[in-house]
Amino acid sequence: MSPPHTVIDWERGARTGVPEVVFAQSKTVEQLRAIVEAHHERGRALLMTRLTAPQIAALADLPLDIDPLARTATLAAPEVPSGAPRLGIVTAGTSDLPVAREALHAARFLGLDAVLYEDLGVAGLWRLQDRLDEIAGFPLLIAVAGMEAALFSVLAGLVRAPVIAVPTSVGYGVSEGGKAALSSALASCAPGIVTVNIDNGFGAAAAARKFLPAPG
Template identity: 60%
Template sequence: MEFQFDHEREQRTGVPEAVFCTHKSAAQIDAILAAARVGGHRLLLTRLDAGRHAALTATAGLDYDPLSGTAILGAQSLLSREGIGIVAAGTSDMPVAREAARTLAFSGWQAPVIADVGVAGLWRLTSRLDDIRRWKVVIAVAGMEGALFSVVAGLVAAPVIAVPTSVGYGVAAGGTTALHAALASCAPGVVVVNIDNGFGAATAAIKMLNAAGRQDIPSSRA
């Protein structure tokens, strides 16, 4: 067998295992799905492009979202948890924002997405500040020069998880410029995940709020 499920990952780490589909063949993904169905397990699949999805032989019960390249096998979670929200600089950043939103939904988090609030039209962002300031964690998704990260972090009390995207011309360098902007931000409270990593941002946000809600963290005082 070419794969092993880590069914205890959520219990151990607070976030469930996901299947990263890049470089996996359709046959390998079919085998993973078949094993999950036999065991009655839910699965989140990421980076499942439309061509590979079309090549799968059994898609029954698979909720596929082509924009984000994610698929969910099994029952949808009740979206009973709140506190995480997503802002996307432009419509071109929506595939990554949707990956984050779908990852959160898989774990039962209702995460609103406010799109097209890049700094070129700053009024679009400021008009939504009352909504954004209600969130406990903000996931900010942007390419180009990545200015959105510092602007948002300078306006809200919540931590900001910056997700640089590969959107942009020339010297945007496939997201490297936005990544460097996030890492070099002068606004305190910005943490950064890798380029286009909406999944990583979502799981980081879940862990932040899970840790904040824990009652069993030992005190450092004697």
């Protein structure tokens, strides 16, 4: 059964390829506990995103794998299957890690063999160049960047793989809130970029799951 306050879409994964993932930020601790219990009773895996610090503290006694930086928690997360599609996730800066790690956990939860490359922004272009041969081997990339988000265009101009751009709200002044990064992603002159909403690491991972073929 679903909790009385939440109608869980148990068949969404079979119907769409991406199971229901719980957006936690606006929910009470009692609601989240009931959702976890419902999944536990059914023996179903669960991913929750956008947990707040008080929620994380209040759920610490539950059998959850919690990443406070990513603000995610998983229950009985499935192992990434052998031969799973490979996905590279590239961040511009350390400040982008919360969104990038949300994408990483979501991608692995969805069965992708995801690898995270941290702090390869174009302000020190040599950092990206040093890892480029490795990064270029992935069939699909997620790029996570704030400020002016130059990484999107630079990366898409160097690799064959399509790039899913995730603009982040990292920045200040005209970059504050991620609007400049979003505009940069949408206005890029490099072909092969698709863009999700600001800070939407989960959305990028869900798109990657649909873009990449299932193993076997």
